[in-house]
Amino acid sequence: MKLDEVPQDHSSTYGGHSKLVYAVDAQGHYQGSQSDGWEPEAYATQLAVQELEDLAAEANAGWQRGELSPLKFLMYRYRLDEPALAQITGLWQWRIRRHFRPAVYRTLSAAILGRYADAFGLPLADLTQYQNNKDRA
Amino acid sequence: MSSFQHRQSAHCESGVMASLLTHAGLPMSEPMAFGLASGLAFAYLPIVKLSGMPLIAYRMPPKHLIKTLSKRLGAKLHTQTFGKPEQGRLALDAALDSGRLAGLQSSVFWLPYFPPEMRFHFNAHNLLAYGREGNDYLISDPVFEAPVRCASEDLQKARFAKGALAAKGLMYWLDDVPLEQDWNQLVRQSVLSTTRILDGMPLPWIGIRGIQHLANKVEQLDPTQVKYNRLYLTHIVRMQEEIGTGGAGFRFMYASFLQEAGEKLGDATLQEASMQLTAIGDNWRQFASACVRASRSKTEAPNFAPIAQQLRGIALQERALMKELGAWAKRKR
Numbered sequence: 001m002k003l004d005e006v007p008q009d010h011s012s013t014y015g016g017h018s019k020l021v022y023a024v025d026a027q028g029h030y031q032g033s034q035s036d037g038w039e040p041e042a043y044a045t046q047l048a049v050q051e052l053e054d055l056a057a058e059a060n061a062g063w064q065r066g067e068l069s070p071l072k073f074l075m076y077r078y079r080l081d082e083p084a085l086a087q088i089t090g091l092w093q094w095r096i097r098r099h100f101r102p103a104v105y106r107t108l109s110a111a112i113l114g115r116y117a118d119a120f121g122l123p124l125a126d127l128t129q130y131q132n133n134k135d136r137a
Numbered sequence: 138m139s140s141f142q143h144r145q146s147a148h149c150e151s152g153v154m155a156s157l158l159t160h161a162g163l164p165m166s167e168p169m170a171f172g173l174a175s176g177l178a179f180a181y182l183p184i185v186k187l188s189g190m191p192l193i194a195y196r197m198p199p200k201h202l203i204k205t206l207s208k209r210l211g212a213k214l215h216t217q218t219f220g221k222p223e224q225g226r227l228a229l230d231a232a233l234d235s236g237r238l239a240g241l242q243s244s245v246f247w248l249p250y251f252p253p254e255m256r257f258h259f260n261a262h263n264l265l266a267y268g269r270e271g272n273d274y275l276i277s278d279p280v281f282e283a284p285v286r287c288a289s290e291d292l293q294k295a296r297f298a299k300g301a302l303a304a305k306g307l308m309y310w311l312d313d314v315p316l317e318q319d320w321n322q323l324v325r326q327s328v329l330s331t332t333r334i335l336d337g338m339p340l341p342w343i344g345i346r347g348i349q350h351l352a353n354k355v356e357q358l359d360p361t362q363v364k365y366n367r368l369y370l371t372h373i374v375r376m377q378e379e380i381g382t383g384g385a386g387f388r389f390m391y392a393s394f395l396q397e398a399g400e401k402l403g404d405a406t407l408q409e410a411s412m413q414l415t416a417i418g419d420n421w422r423q424f425a426s427a428c429v430r431a432s433r434s435k436t437e438a439p440n441f442a443p444i445a446q447q448l449r450g451i452a453l454q455e456r457a458l459m460k461e462l463g464a465w466a467k468r469k470r
Contacts, residue, residue, distance in 0.1 A: 001384060001419060015252020018282060020147045021384040022168065022393045024415060030168070030393035032147070034282070040429035041378040044371035047432070048188075049254055051368060079246065079257055081188050088300040121247070121294060 002026075003033055011037025013045040052076050069105030070130045071096070071116060078120045089115040106131045141238065141267045143277040143284045147383030147390055149263040150202045151176060152279025153240050156265055160238055161314040163210070167279075172394025173323055174206035175330040177387055181347045181354075185301075190369065193351065193376040195386030197334070199261035199302060203240070203309060209323060213312040218305040222297040225306030226289070229266060232310065233274075239266045242307040244298035250278070250285045259380070260302040266292075280381050324398045324407075329466035331391075336459040345456045352448035360438045367432040370444075374425045385425075388418035406465045410458060417454050424448060 001023045018034035025031060056076035062068035075085050086093045091112075098104050099112075108131070110124065117124040141160060144167075146152025151171040158165040171177070176196045185192040197205075207214035219225035232239045244260045245251055268275040273286040287295075296306045335344040342350055351373070358366045376386075383390040392414035399407030424447045431439045 001389060001415070001422065013252065013254040015254065017252060019280060019381070020145045022147060022389040023384075028412065030389075030396050030411075032145070032167075034145075035384075038378065040374060040426050043429050043433070044374040045254055045379055047367065047371045048257075048375060052188075083186060084188075084258055084300055088298075090299075119299070 003031070006033045006035050007038040008035060009037040009039040009042065011039065011042035011045075013037070013042045052079055066102060069100050069102045070127075071105060072100045074116070074120050074122070080119070085119060088119040091115065141277070144279070145282050146279035146381075148196075148381040148387070149279050150199065151390070153263045153265055154202055154206050156277065156279065157238060157240060157311050158206075158210070158212075158314060161212070161311055163314050163316055163318070166393075166397060168390050168393035169397055170206060171202065171387070171390050172331075172398065173209060173327045174202040175327045175334065176202050177331050177391045178334050179344055179347045179386075181342045181351050183342070187372075190372040193373055195377060195382055195388075199242070199263075203263075207311060209326065210314065210318060212314040214309060215312060216307060216309040218307050219297075220305075222293055222306060225296060225308065226293060229274075229308060230269065232308065233266060233269055237310055240264075240309040241266055241292075241296060242304035243292070243295035244300075244304070245295075247291060247295035247298055248278075248287065249291050250276075250281070250287060255379075258298075258300060260298055260300060260304055320398075320401055324402060325466045328395075328398075328462050332459040332463035332466065336456050336463075345452050345459070348448055348452040348455070352445040352452065355441050355448065356445035358441050360441075366439070366441075370428040370432045374428050377421065377425055385418035385421040388414055388421055392418060404465075406461070410462055410465075413454070413458050417451060417458065420447070420451050420454070424451065 001021070003023045003025050006021055006023050014037050018036045020032045021035050022030055023033045056073055059068060059073040059076055063070050063073050075081065080088070082093045082096055085096055089096070099108060110128065113127040114124050117127050144152070144156055146155065146167045148167070148171065151167045151174070154174070155165045155167040155170040158170065178194065178197045180192070180194040182192040182194070203214065217228060219228065229239055229241070241264055242260070243262050243264060244258065245262045246256045246258045248256070248262070264279065265277040266274050267277055272289050274289065274292050276285050276287050278285055296304055298304070338344050338346070340346070355370075358369065360366070378384065378386075392411045395407045395411035395414060399405070399411060424444065427444050427447060431441065431444060
Protein backbone atom coordinates (compact mmCIF):
# COMPACT_ATOMS: atom_id res chain seq x y z
CA MET A 1 0.00 0.00 0.00
CA LYS A 2 1.39 3.38 -1.03
CA LEU A 3 0.84 6.52 1.01
CA ASP A 4 -1.62 7.92 -1.54
CA GLU A 5 -3.56 4.64 -1.42
CA VAL A 6 -4.18 4.88 2.32
CA PRO A 7 -7.99 4.95 2.43
CA GLN A 8 -9.71 8.12 3.64
CA ASP A 9 -13.32 7.05 3.45
CA HIS A 10 -14.54 9.05 6.50
CA SER A 11 -16.10 5.95 8.03
CA SER A 12 -18.65 6.71 10.75
CA THR A 13 -17.52 3.56 12.57
CA TYR A 14 -14.26 5.33 13.49
CA GLY A 15 -16.32 7.89 15.43
CA GLY A 16 -14.31 10.81 14.00
CA HIS A 17 -11.00 9.23 14.95
CA SER A 18 -8.21 8.15 12.68
CA LYS A 19 -6.15 5.06 12.99
CA LEU A 20 -2.57 4.44 12.09
CA VAL A 21 -1.59 2.19 9.22
CA TYR A 22 1.77 1.53 7.62
CA ALA A 23 2.35 2.45 3.99
CA VAL A 24 5.29 3.14 1.65
CA ASP A 25 6.23 6.51 0.16
CA ALA A 26 7.33 7.07 -3.45
CA GLN A 27 10.81 5.74 -2.60
CA GLY A 28 9.36 2.56 -1.12
CA HIS A 29 10.12 3.68 2.42
CA TYR A 30 7.66 2.68 5.16
CA GLN A 31 6.04 5.20 7.43
CA GLY A 32 2.98 5.45 9.62
CA SER A 33 0.02 7.24 8.12
CA GLN A 34 -3.44 8.08 9.43
CA SER A 35 -6.55 6.68 7.87
CA ASP A 36 -10.02 7.96 8.74
CA GLY A 37 -11.85 4.95 7.42
CA TRP A 38 -11.99 2.21 4.81
CA GLU A 39 -15.31 1.52 3.20
CA PRO A 40 -15.14 -2.33 3.07
CA GLU A 41 -14.15 -2.43 6.74
CA ALA A 42 -16.93 -0.01 7.71
CA TYR A 43 -19.44 -2.18 5.86
CA ALA A 44 -18.26 -5.25 7.77
CA THR A 45 -18.46 -3.46 11.13
CA GLN A 46 -21.89 -2.00 10.45
CA LEU A 47 -23.21 -5.38 9.38
CA ALA A 48 -22.07 -6.92 12.67
CA VAL A 49 -23.62 -4.08 14.69
CA GLN A 50 -26.83 -4.30 12.64
CA GLU A 51 -27.08 -8.04 13.24
CA LEU A 52 -26.92 -7.51 17.01
CA GLU A 53 -29.44 -4.69 16.83
CA ASP A 54 -31.85 -6.88 14.85
CA LEU A 55 -31.55 -9.65 17.42
CA ALA A 56 -32.09 -7.13 20.22
CA ALA A 57 -35.18 -5.68 18.52
CA GLU A 58 -36.63 -9.15 18.05
CA ALA A 59 -35.99 -10.06 21.70
CA ASN A 60 -37.45 -6.74 22.81
CA ALA A 61 -40.64 -7.44 20.86
CA GLY A 62 -40.84 -10.85 22.55
CA TRP A 63 -40.51 -9.18 25.94
CA GLN A 64 -43.23 -6.62 25.17
CA ARG A 65 -45.53 -9.44 24.12
CA GLY A 66 -44.79 -11.21 27.40
CA GLU A 67 -43.21 -14.23 25.74
CA LEU A 68 -39.69 -13.53 26.94
CA SER A 69 -37.99 -12.12 29.99
CA PRO A 70 -35.96 -8.95 29.42
CA LEU A 71 -32.71 -10.92 29.70
CA LYS A 72 -32.49 -11.90 26.07
CA PHE A 73 -33.02 -8.32 24.95
CA LEU A 74 -30.43 -7.01 27.41
CA MET A 75 -27.96 -9.69 26.35
CA TYR A 76 -28.00 -8.57 22.71
CA ARG A 77 -28.23 -4.93 23.62
CA TYR A 78 -24.95 -5.21 25.52
CA ARG A 79 -23.40 -7.04 22.55
CA LEU A 80 -23.30 -10.47 24.11
CA ASP A 81 -24.54 -13.87 23.08
CA GLU A 82 -25.32 -16.97 25.14
CA PRO A 83 -21.75 -18.40 25.28
CA ALA A 84 -20.31 -15.00 26.19
CA LEU A 85 -22.95 -14.28 28.83
CA ALA A 86 -22.40 -17.75 30.27
CA GLN A 87 -18.68 -17.11 30.58
CA ILE A 88 -19.17 -13.74 32.24
CA THR A 89 -21.87 -14.80 34.71
CA GLY A 90 -20.49 -18.28 35.37
CA LEU A 91 -23.93 -19.78 34.69
CA TRP A 92 -24.59 -22.69 32.34
CA GLN A 93 -26.04 -21.75 28.99
CA TRP A 94 -29.12 -23.91 29.58
CA ARG A 95 -29.81 -22.00 32.79
CA ILE A 96 -29.54 -18.72 30.95
CA ARG A 97 -31.96 -19.95 28.29
CA ARG A 98 -34.31 -21.02 31.06
CA HIS A 99 -34.11 -17.54 32.54
CA PHE A 100 -35.40 -16.19 29.24
CA ARG A 101 -38.82 -17.53 30.27
CA PRO A 102 -40.81 -14.79 32.03
CA ALA A 103 -42.22 -17.13 34.69
CA VAL A 104 -38.75 -18.36 35.63
CA TYR A 105 -37.29 -14.88 35.53
CA ARG A 106 -39.83 -13.65 38.13
CA THR A 107 -38.57 -16.23 40.63
CA LEU A 108 -34.87 -15.42 40.28
CA SER A 109 -33.02 -14.48 43.44
CA ALA A 110 -31.16 -11.23 43.89
CA ALA A 111 -27.88 -13.16 43.81
CA ILE A 112 -28.51 -14.48 40.31
CA LEU A 113 -29.90 -11.18 39.07
CA GLY A 114 -26.81 -9.52 40.54
CA ARG A 115 -24.61 -11.55 38.24
CA TYR A 116 -26.60 -10.40 35.24
CA ALA A 117 -26.59 -6.80 36.47
CA ASP A 118 -22.83 -6.98 36.74
CA ALA A 119 -22.47 -8.39 33.23
CA PHE A 120 -24.61 -5.63 31.73
CA GLY A 121 -23.25 -2.85 33.96
CA LEU A 122 -26.78 -2.07 35.17
CA PRO A 123 -28.02 -1.40 38.71
CA LEU A 124 -29.57 -4.49 40.30
CA ALA A 125 -32.73 -2.48 41.00
CA ASP A 126 -33.47 -2.29 37.27
CA LEU A 127 -33.47 -6.05 36.92
CA THR A 128 -35.62 -6.62 40.02
CA GLN A 129 -38.07 -4.01 38.83
CA TYR A 130 -38.52 -5.90 35.56
CA GLN A 131 -39.62 -8.89 37.64
CA ASN A 132 -42.74 -7.06 38.82
CA ASN A 133 -44.00 -5.28 35.77
CA LYS A 134 -43.86 -6.69 32.33
CA ASP A 135 -43.37 -3.34 30.66
CA ARG A 136 -40.06 -1.67 30.23
CA ALA A 137 -39.26 0.74 33.00
CA MET B 138 5.38 11.65 34.57
CA SER B 139 5.88 14.73 32.40
CA SER B 140 8.55 13.25 30.13
CA PHE B 141 6.22 10.62 28.72
CA GLN B 142 5.47 10.99 25.01
CA HIS B 143 2.30 9.48 23.59
CA ARG B 144 2.71 7.84 20.19
CA GLN B 145 -0.12 6.57 18.05
CA SER B 146 0.27 2.95 17.03
CA ALA B 147 -1.54 0.59 14.73
CA HIS B 148 -1.83 -2.20 17.26
CA CYS B 149 -2.29 -1.99 21.01
CA GLU B 150 0.20 -4.54 22.32
CA SER B 151 3.12 -3.63 20.06
CA GLY B 152 2.36 0.04 20.67
CA VAL B 153 2.46 -0.36 24.45
CA MET B 154 5.74 -2.28 24.27
CA ALA B 155 7.33 0.25 21.91
CA SER B 156 6.31 3.07 24.26
CA LEU B 157 7.52 1.26 27.38
CA LEU B 158 10.91 0.49 25.82
CA THR B 159 11.38 3.93 24.33
CA HIS B 160 10.50 5.47 27.67
CA ALA B 161 13.06 3.20 29.36
CA GLY B 162 15.75 4.59 27.04
CA LEU B 163 15.80 1.98 24.28
CA PRO B 164 14.30 3.71 21.22
CA MET B 165 11.95 1.27 19.55
CA SER B 166 9.47 1.73 16.71
CA GLU B 167 6.20 -0.16 16.79
CA PRO B 168 7.02 -2.38 13.77
CA MET B 169 10.38 -3.19 15.33
CA ALA B 170 8.71 -4.25 18.59
CA PHE B 171 6.21 -6.33 16.63
CA GLY B 172 8.88 -7.99 14.48
CA LEU B 173 11.39 -8.69 17.23
CA ALA B 174 8.66 -10.38 19.23
CA SER B 175 7.75 -12.53 16.20
CA GLY B 176 4.19 -11.28 16.32
CA LEU B 177 3.17 -12.23 12.79
CA ALA B 178 1.05 -15.36 12.39
CA PHE B 179 -2.11 -16.79 10.98
CA ALA B 180 -4.53 -19.04 12.79
CA TYR B 181 -8.01 -20.32 12.05
CA LEU B 182 -9.50 -21.61 15.29
CA PRO B 183 -12.96 -23.16 14.79
CA ILE B 184 -13.23 -24.14 18.46
CA VAL B 185 -12.98 -20.59 19.79
CA LYS B 186 -16.21 -18.90 18.75
CA LEU B 187 -16.74 -15.17 18.48
CA SER B 188 -20.49 -14.52 18.14
CA GLY B 189 -20.82 -17.92 16.53
CA MET B 190 -17.90 -17.42 14.12
CA PRO B 191 -14.45 -19.05 14.25
CA LEU B 192 -11.59 -17.00 15.59
CA ILE B 193 -9.29 -15.91 12.77
CA ALA B 194 -6.06 -14.38 14.01
CA TYR B 195 -3.33 -12.69 12.01
CA ARG B 196 -0.91 -12.43 14.90
CA MET B 197 0.24 -14.36 17.95
CA PRO B 198 -2.16 -14.57 20.92
CA PRO B 199 -2.45 -11.73 23.45
CA LYS B 200 0.49 -11.31 25.86
CA HIS B 201 2.83 -13.09 23.43
CA LEU B 202 4.45 -9.82 22.34
CA ILE B 203 4.93 -8.58 25.88
CA LYS B 204 6.52 -11.78 27.12
CA THR B 205 8.62 -12.66 24.07
CA LEU B 206 10.01 -9.19 23.57
CA SER B 207 11.05 -8.69 27.19
CA LYS B 208 12.70 -12.08 27.18
CA ARG B 209 14.63 -11.51 23.96
CA LEU B 210 15.80 -8.07 25.00
CA GLY B 211 16.74 -9.31 28.46
CA ALA B 212 14.46 -6.81 30.18
CA LYS B 213 12.76 -7.63 33.45
CA LEU B 214 9.01 -7.86 33.02
CA HIS B 215 6.82 -7.53 36.08
CA THR B 216 3.25 -8.69 35.78
CA GLN B 217 0.54 -8.66 38.38
CA THR B 218 -3.05 -9.82 38.38
CA PHE B 219 -5.53 -9.33 41.18
CA GLY B 220 -8.18 -11.40 42.88
CA LYS B 221 -9.97 -8.32 44.15
CA PRO B 222 -10.60 -5.28 41.94
CA GLU B 223 -9.92 -2.93 44.83
CA GLN B 224 -6.38 -4.32 45.19
CA GLY B 225 -5.85 -3.71 41.49
CA ARG B 226 -6.85 -0.09 41.84
CA LEU B 227 -4.57 0.47 44.83
CA ALA B 228 -1.62 -1.18 43.08
CA LEU B 229 -2.14 0.98 39.99
CA ASP B 230 -2.35 4.13 42.08
CA ALA B 231 0.81 3.19 43.94
CA ALA B 232 2.66 2.51 40.69
CA LEU B 233 1.57 5.80 39.16
CA ASP B 234 2.34 7.78 42.31
CA SER B 235 5.86 6.39 42.29
CA GLY B 236 6.25 7.75 38.76
CA ARG B 237 6.00 4.48 36.91
CA LEU B 238 4.28 3.77 33.60
CA ALA B 239 1.86 0.89 33.90
CA GLY B 240 0.71 -1.30 31.05
CA LEU B 241 -2.86 -2.52 31.58
CA GLN B 242 -5.00 -5.14 29.93
CA SER B 243 -8.65 -4.16 29.63
CA SER B 244 -11.93 -4.69 27.83
CA VAL B 245 -12.74 -2.46 24.88
CA PHE B 246 -16.46 -2.62 25.65
CA TRP B 247 -16.16 -0.76 28.95
CA LEU B 248 -13.85 2.03 27.79
CA PRO B 249 -16.12 5.04 27.23
CA TYR B 250 -13.66 6.90 24.99
CA PHE B 251 -14.01 4.27 22.23
CA PRO B 252 -16.51 5.04 19.44
CA PRO B 253 -19.75 3.12 20.15
CA GLU B 254 -19.51 1.00 17.00
CA MET B 255 -16.06 -0.24 18.00
CA ARG B 256 -17.13 -1.33 21.48
CA PHE B 257 -17.25 -5.09 21.34
CA HIS B 258 -16.43 -7.50 24.13
CA PHE B 259 -12.74 -7.89 23.53
CA ASN B 260 -10.92 -8.32 26.81
CA ALA B 261 -7.31 -8.21 25.65
CA HIS B 262 -6.88 -4.56 24.77
CA ASN B 263 -3.62 -3.05 26.03
CA LEU B 264 -3.11 0.51 27.13
CA LEU B 265 -0.71 2.55 29.23
CA ALA B 266 -1.58 4.56 32.30
CA TYR B 267 0.89 7.39 32.89
CA GLY B 268 -0.71 9.44 35.63
CA ARG B 269 -3.89 10.47 37.39
CA GLU B 270 -5.70 13.69 38.05
CA GLY B 271 -8.59 13.78 40.50
CA ASN B 272 -10.87 10.88 39.65
CA ASP B 273 -9.44 10.50 36.13
CA TYR B 274 -6.62 8.34 34.93
CA LEU B 275 -4.38 9.73 32.22
CA ILE B 276 -4.23 7.05 29.58
CA SER B 277 -2.07 6.62 26.55
CA ASP B 278 -4.19 4.31 24.46
CA PRO B 279 -1.88 3.29 21.62
CA VAL B 280 -4.53 3.19 18.93
CA PHE B 281 -5.72 6.75 19.58
CA GLU B 282 -4.21 9.91 18.10
CA ALA B 283 -3.82 11.66 21.45
CA PRO B 284 -3.77 10.73 25.13
CA VAL B 285 -7.21 10.22 26.68
CA ARG B 286 -8.76 10.33 30.11
CA CYS B 287 -10.80 7.64 31.76
CA ALA B 288 -12.82 7.88 34.96
CA SER B 289 -11.71 5.58 37.73
CA GLU B 290 -14.94 3.51 37.82
CA ASP B 291 -14.89 2.93 34.06
CA LEU B 292 -11.29 1.81 34.04
CA GLN B 293 -12.02 -0.53 36.96
CA LYS B 294 -14.89 -2.09 35.03
CA ALA B 295 -12.71 -2.46 31.93
CA ARG B 296 -9.78 -4.00 33.80
CA PHE B 297 -11.93 -6.49 35.67
CA ALA B 298 -14.39 -7.47 32.96
CA LYS B 299 -15.06 -11.18 33.08
CA GLY B 300 -15.36 -13.66 30.24
CA ALA B 301 -13.00 -14.93 27.54
CA LEU B 302 -9.41 -13.66 27.93
CA ALA B 303 -10.37 -11.94 31.17
CA ALA B 304 -7.60 -9.58 32.23
CA LYS B 305 -8.06 -9.98 36.00
CA GLY B 306 -6.70 -6.47 36.25
CA LEU B 307 -3.39 -7.41 34.61
CA MET B 308 -0.79 -4.69 35.16
CA TYR B 309 2.77 -4.85 33.87
CA TRP B 310 5.91 -2.78 33.65
CA LEU B 311 9.52 -3.14 32.57
CA ASP B 312 12.68 -2.85 34.62
CA ASP B 313 16.39 -3.08 33.80
CA VAL B 314 16.10 -2.72 30.03
CA PRO B 315 19.61 -3.40 28.64
CA LEU B 316 20.45 -0.54 26.29
CA GLU B 317 23.12 -2.49 24.38
CA GLN B 318 21.62 -5.10 22.07
CA ASP B 319 23.03 -7.52 19.50
CA TRP B 320 20.64 -6.50 16.74
CA ASN B 321 21.94 -9.02 14.22
CA GLN B 322 21.30 -11.90 16.58
CA LEU B 323 17.91 -10.51 17.63
CA VAL B 324 16.63 -10.04 14.10
CA ARG B 325 17.79 -13.47 12.95
CA GLN B 326 16.29 -15.20 15.95
CA SER B 327 12.93 -13.46 15.62
CA VAL B 328 12.70 -13.91 11.84
CA LEU B 329 13.52 -17.61 12.16
CA SER B 330 10.84 -17.96 14.80
CA THR B 331 8.26 -16.28 12.54
CA THR B 332 9.08 -18.57 9.61
CA ARG B 333 8.53 -21.55 11.90
CA ILE B 334 5.20 -20.24 13.13
CA LEU B 335 3.93 -19.45 9.65
CA ASP B 336 5.31 -22.44 7.82
CA GLY B 337 6.51 -25.14 10.16
CA MET B 338 3.60 -26.17 12.32
CA PRO B 339 2.20 -29.65 11.73
CA LEU B 340 -1.34 -28.36 12.30
CA PRO B 341 -3.89 -27.63 9.59
CA TRP B 342 -5.16 -24.41 11.20
CA ILE B 343 -1.92 -22.53 11.79
CA GLY B 344 0.19 -20.49 9.37
CA ILE B 345 0.17 -21.16 5.63
CA ARG B 346 -1.89 -24.31 6.10
CA GLY B 347 -4.39 -22.27 8.07
CA ILE B 348 -4.75 -19.85 5.16
CA GLN B 349 -5.34 -22.80 2.83
CA HIS B 350 -7.85 -24.18 5.32
CA LEU B 351 -9.70 -20.85 5.28
CA ALA B 352 -9.64 -20.95 1.47
CA ASN B 353 -11.34 -24.36 1.57
CA LYS B 354 -13.95 -23.07 4.03
CA VAL B 355 -14.74 -20.10 1.79
CA GLU B 356 -15.05 -22.37 -1.24
CA GLN B 357 -17.39 -24.71 0.63
CA LEU B 358 -19.85 -21.96 1.62
CA ASP B 359 -23.37 -22.93 0.67
CA PRO B 360 -24.63 -20.26 -1.79
CA THR B 361 -28.20 -20.67 -0.51
CA GLN B 362 -27.25 -19.51 3.02
CA VAL B 363 -27.11 -15.85 1.98
CA LYS B 364 -27.25 -14.36 5.45
CA TYR B 365 -24.67 -16.69 6.98
CA ASN B 366 -22.26 -16.20 4.07
CA ARG B 367 -22.53 -12.47 4.41
CA LEU B 368 -21.75 -12.58 8.13
CA TYR B 369 -18.94 -15.10 7.60
CA LEU B 370 -17.16 -13.12 4.89
CA THR B 371 -17.44 -9.83 6.71
CA HIS B 372 -16.28 -11.55 9.87
CA ILE B 373 -13.01 -12.40 8.08
CA VAL B 374 -12.67 -8.77 7.03
CA ARG B 375 -13.29 -7.51 10.55
CA MET B 376 -10.65 -9.85 11.96
CA GLN B 377 -8.21 -8.69 9.30
CA GLU B 378 -8.77 -4.95 9.43
CA GLU B 379 -10.77 -3.72 12.36
CA ILE B 380 -8.84 -4.79 15.40
CA GLY B 381 -5.78 -2.56 15.04
CA THR B 382 -3.83 -4.52 12.46
CA GLY B 383 -2.19 -1.65 10.62
CA GLY B 384 -3.95 -2.83 7.45
CA ALA B 385 -3.81 -6.21 5.74
CA GLY B 386 -3.69 -8.22 8.96
CA PHE B 387 -0.30 -6.97 10.21
CA ARG B 388 1.47 -7.74 6.89
CA PHE B 389 2.39 -4.10 6.28
CA MET B 390 3.63 -3.73 9.83
CA TYR B 391 5.90 -6.74 9.47
CA ALA B 392 7.13 -5.48 6.08
CA SER B 393 8.00 -2.21 7.79
CA PHE B 394 9.94 -4.19 10.41
CA LEU B 395 11.85 -6.09 7.70
CA GLN B 396 12.77 -2.81 6.05
CA GLU B 397 13.93 -1.20 9.27
CA ALA B 398 15.91 -4.30 10.25
CA GLY B 399 17.45 -4.44 6.76
CA GLU B 400 18.62 -0.85 7.12
CA LYS B 401 19.97 -1.46 10.58
CA LEU B 402 21.98 -4.51 9.50
CA GLY B 403 22.74 -3.21 6.00
CA ASP B 404 21.22 -6.34 4.54
CA ALA B 405 19.65 -6.32 1.08
CA THR B 406 17.81 -9.64 1.53
CA LEU B 407 15.55 -8.15 4.19
CA GLN B 408 14.83 -5.08 2.04
CA GLU B 409 13.85 -7.36 -0.81
CA ALA B 410 11.67 -9.45 1.52
CA SER B 411 9.97 -6.27 2.75
CA MET B 412 8.98 -5.37 -0.81
CA GLN B 413 7.59 -8.84 -1.39
CA LEU B 414 5.56 -8.71 1.80
CA THR B 415 4.17 -5.30 0.84
CA ALA B 416 2.85 -6.88 -2.35
CA ILE B 417 1.37 -9.74 -0.32
CA GLY B 418 -0.29 -7.21 2.00
CA ASP B 419 -1.86 -5.52 -1.03
CA ASN B 420 -3.25 -8.91 -2.03
CA TRP B 421 -4.75 -9.37 1.44
CA ARG B 422 -6.51 -6.03 1.05
CA GLN B 423 -7.87 -7.04 -2.35
CA PHE B 424 -9.08 -10.26 -0.79
CA ALA B 425 -10.93 -8.22 1.88
CA SER B 426 -12.53 -6.06 -0.80
CA ALA B 427 -13.59 -9.19 -2.69
CA CYS B 428 -15.19 -10.63 0.46
CA VAL B 429 -17.22 -7.47 0.97
CA ARG B 430 -18.20 -7.34 -2.72
CA ALA B 431 -19.46 -10.93 -2.50
CA SER B 432 -21.51 -10.20 0.65
CA ARG B 433 -23.01 -7.14 -1.01
CA SER B 434 -23.92 -8.76 -4.27
CA LYS B 435 -27.65 -9.08 -4.74
CA THR B 436 -27.35 -11.81 -7.37
CA GLU B 437 -28.65 -15.19 -6.33
CA ALA B 438 -25.52 -17.36 -6.58
CA PRO B 439 -22.29 -15.60 -5.73
CA ASN B 440 -19.20 -17.48 -6.83
CA PHE B 441 -16.80 -18.12 -3.96
CA ALA B 442 -14.21 -20.03 -5.98
CA PRO B 443 -12.27 -16.96 -7.17
CA ILE B 444 -12.06 -15.62 -3.61
CA ALA B 445 -10.71 -18.95 -2.37
CA GLN B 446 -8.25 -18.93 -5.25
CA GLN B 447 -7.04 -15.49 -4.21
CA LEU B 448 -6.37 -16.83 -0.73
CA ARG B 449 -4.47 -19.82 -2.05
CA GLY B 450 -2.31 -17.47 -4.10
CA ILE B 451 -1.53 -15.49 -0.94
CA ALA B 452 -0.67 -18.70 0.92
CA LEU B 453 1.85 -19.72 -1.75
CA GLN B 454 3.43 -16.26 -1.80
CA GLU B 455 3.81 -16.28 1.97
CA ARG B 456 5.29 -19.77 1.87
CA ALA B 457 7.90 -18.73 -0.71
CA LEU B 458 8.78 -15.66 1.36
CA MET B 459 9.09 -17.68 4.58
CA LYS B 460 11.43 -20.13 2.84
CA GLU B 461 13.70 -17.27 1.76
CA LEU B 462 13.64 -15.65 5.18
CA GLY B 463 14.27 -18.97 6.90
CA ALA B 464 17.31 -19.61 4.73
CA TRP B 465 18.56 -16.09 5.43
CA ALA B 466 18.15 -16.45 9.19
CA LYS B 467 20.10 -19.70 9.28
CA ARG B 468 22.89 -18.51 6.97
CA LYS B 469 26.28 -17.88 8.55
CA ARG B 470 26.94 -14.16 8.90
